Amino acid sequence: MMLRVGVNGYGTIGKRVADALAAQPDMTVSGVAKTTPNFEATAAHRRGYAVHAIDDAAAFAAADVPVAGDLDDLVAASDVVIDCTPAGIGAQNREIYEAHDTPALYQGGEDADVADASFNARANYDEIANGDAEHVRVVSCNTTGLSRVLTPLDEVYGVEKTRATLVRRGGDPSQSDRGPINDILPDPVTVPSHHGPDVNTVLPDLAVDTMGVTVPATLMHLHSVNVTLESDADADAVRETLADESRVFVVPEHARVAGPGHLKELAKDAGRPRGDLWENCVWGASIAVEGRDLYFFQAIHQESDVVPENVDAVRAIAGDADAAESVVRTNRALGVGRFDPTDGDATAADGRGMAASADD
Amino acid sequence: MMLRVGVNGYGTIGKRVADALAAQPDMTVSGVAKTTPNFEATAAHRRGYAVHAIDDAAAFAAADVPVAGDLDDLVAASDVVIDCTPAGIGAQNREIYEAHDTPALYQGGEDADVADASFNARANYDEIANGDAEHVRVVSCNTTGLSRVLTPLDEVYGVEKTRATLVRRGGDPSQSDRGPINDILPDPVTVPSHHGPDVNTVLPDLAVDTMGVTVPATLMHLHSVNVTLESDADADAVRETLADESRVFVVPEHARVAGPGHLKELAKDAGRPRGDLWENCVWGASIAVEGRDLYFFQAIHQESDVVPENVDAVRAIAGDADAAESVVRTNRALGVGRFDPTDGDATAADGRGMAASADD
Known part of the structure; x- marks a missing residue:
């Protein structure tokens, strides 16, 4: 099963999470959502992601970033949404995901009560996978x-x-x-x-x-x-x-x-x-x-250590793999633990597993 | 008894120690010694300290800093010397102080074995005062x-x-x-x-x-x-x-x-x-x-917290006061513990207890 994962928020965490999802053999990025058509929005488009405008679609068009839809469209097109918006916004977004009955992940900047449970792959993957939490916070x-x-x-x-x-x-x-x-x-x-x-x-x-x-x-x-x-x-x-x-x-x-x-x-x-x-x-x-x-x-590394955890958390709430399977799959696809590009799976280690640039 | 204290080294610690000594009612600065005639040497002269040239007296004269003598002269004119030279130099200087049979203090940048004992006023003043150590290191x-x-x-x-x-x-x-x-x-x-x-x-x-x-x-x-x-x-x-x-x-x-x-x-x-x-x-x-x-x-505050400790250490090795007396005397003269210039002994708190500038 290919999991369709949407990424709401395309800043420091969101862009890394999107690339990490795109590198997984069992996931596809259904799109990303963004408020402002800045350089990161342009990069998201060039990387091939379907960019969704949260507010002002006209501003995206004016910045030459084609708009695939709005946040509702992105949630509707996703099996799971990962909320990567700034701290406090995720809590406001939960009702949108609930309205679509779409499971969602939140980041550690949110208060713990944004979600039904908090997650770290090493600490409690199986507990989340075996439980029924559909709104899960990946700790900071x-x-x-x-x-x-x-x-x-x-x-x-x-x-x-x-x-x-x-x-x-x-x-x-x-x-x-x-x-x-x-x-x-x-x-x-x-x-x-x-x-x-x-x-x-x-x-x-x-x-x-x-x-x-x-x-x-x-x-x-x-x-x-x-x-x-x-x-x-x-x-x-x-x-x-x-x-x-x-x-x-x-x-x-x-x-x-x-x-x-x-x-x-x-x-x-x-x-x-x-x-x-x-x-x-x-x-x-x-x-x-x-x-x-x-x-x-x-x-x-505050910008990236939660990235593999977000990938694992998708599988945990989708019930798609146990902890050991998920961690190996995530690590292999990204190259976690590997610093020598000639060592092991070069596809992942040299970054070619990442979403291709539209300019390539 | 007025203790004559020489300060060898007039950098970050030395200049503060000299001023703190000058503010004490029972001490006088017999002089300071310096290697280089930089802006601090000029300031030492203007503050009224007898500047001793460690190496190149001619360079001091060329910089308009009158030279009162060399390091030997300073040690000879002092009851106690405080070595405030850079870490490692104090250990080389010990033999000079010993040759004059002059007790000396060293700073915490030196290895502990530079001295016969280490000192902190709150931890072990009385032990030093009652012992016979004449070479004492004030900890960092x-x-x-x-x-x-x-x-x-x-x-x-x-x-x-x-x-x-x-x-x-x-x-x-x-x-x-x-x-x-x-x-x-x-x-x-x-x-x-x-x-x-x-x-x-x-x-x-x-x-x-x-x-x-x-x-x-x-x-x-x-x-x-x-x-x-x-x-x-x-x-x-x-x-x-x-x-x-x-x-x-x-x-x-x-x-x-x-x-x-x-x-x-x-x-x-x-x-x-x-x-x-x-x-x-x-x-x-x-x-x-x-x-x-x-x-x-x-x-x-790395530049100054050892300053009152150096003053107390002088009294401890001179056998001039017990811990409580010395700490009160030092604190009062400097204004330690007092942040309001209108509170208590204004002479100390506003810095007027410090050595007067020759320009005043």
Whole structure:
């Protein structure tokens, strides 16, 4: 069965999700919807997506972007809709999807109660697949990053308590209206931050306290993570546990990666679309155990780590595959976990699995 | 007794230490020593300090900076020398001070073994005052910041374990050759960082694991601190414990201080010399207790928090006052803990206790 998936909102997340869907063997992009006919709308058209105008179709026509319909048309043409609109808009859109009786995914910028359940492929895929939630929220980039490492650590060693400081990028590279400049902000100043409770939407039994800090950088978030384990472990064993995860990249010492700047360069050198890093990037050299206290640093690419999760969530609510099948299918189609373009399925790894440009 | 104190090195720390010494009723600046006759050397002369040329006296004369002597002359004219030279140079200078049999202080950039003991006024003043160490290292800005809060927390509640992430500024505002730009670096990538062991040079029995991160900012460091206490506490009680500390500024919610940018502005508005913040700045709103886990954020002004500690360390090695006397004397002379210029000793608070400019 070929799932027809519509993407409402074609910004930082929406465009990546659309390309990731188009790369899947079992999915097709029924179209994308957009408010403004900016350069991204033009790119969507050139990539071959049916562009739907949310408001002002005439403005799209004036910008030489042919309009395939409106949001209602897109929802009607879709088996599943992925809402990638800005935070808070998804909640307003739910009634549109409900009116069509169309299952929908929402992003982590929405409050948890936008949906019937929250989702992370590693934490609770099967629960969503076996449940009857049709409106599902894919948790945010930071929560995704924490869930991906805490789930295996809890399975293997047990997690007594997690304490993490999330050093957050101030904005994405394209968000020219964001800050701070030359400042280091407690954000939020109250402790714990909302991220710990958000982890509990997919891992309800985990004790996790988080603190947020925002800094003048745009490339990735950096997490400083402490996990008090329930059983003894050594750093090498933890490293193997994390390296076994298909969406965790344990950065080897020999790579001499100092930070997100190097990681993004590495991704671009590997031919990754938009230089994306879908995986948690855990510094191998940082993994340390003092008593039962585990420590490590990980970098999280806020623009892309939720992309494979959105793909998996489509299959989960469509009841189309179990967790292991879906994750393998998603990873293979995108090239998740693969940084060498000559290694494995070149079709995915070199980006040719992506929607072809109309200019090609 | 008027203590004659020489300052070797007149950069970021040295110039602040010289001014702080000059403001003390029981100390006089015997002179400052400098390598290069740059704008800071000119300022030292104008402030009335006897400038000693470490190397090239002719270059100072050419820059219209009268030379009072060389480093040997300065040491000979001093009861105590404070070495404020760049990290690593202090260790090379020790033999010069020893040759004169002159006690010396070193900064936290030096390895701990540069000196016979390390010092923080709140952690171990009396131990240094009662011991016979004549070469003493004042611990670094970050270590000072941690020691000032961990000592009272350990006294009142007991500290089982401390875990702190130090989000470090990339360089001082005047360090135009530093980075990073737009990056968030694990620094060091290995965990724990050296800061925890450095705390143990003044608080040997404390379990403290630290992680370092460096970001593109220059104003202050930001610490995200977790302390697992040995006894129950609530946030209000901890807040009072910290507010009782004369070198901890618990930032009130009504001040609406978002970060270091606001803190520095607050200090400048208060007429602080160079906009300095000698105190740890702990956000009151951030103080939270979950079980026995205490959390809070504090900002640390890397250019100045060690300045009052250097003054106290002079009295400790001179055997001139006990801890309580020295801290009160230092605080009063500088205006530590006072942000309102109309509140208390105006002579200190408005900076008039500082060395007068020769231009006045």
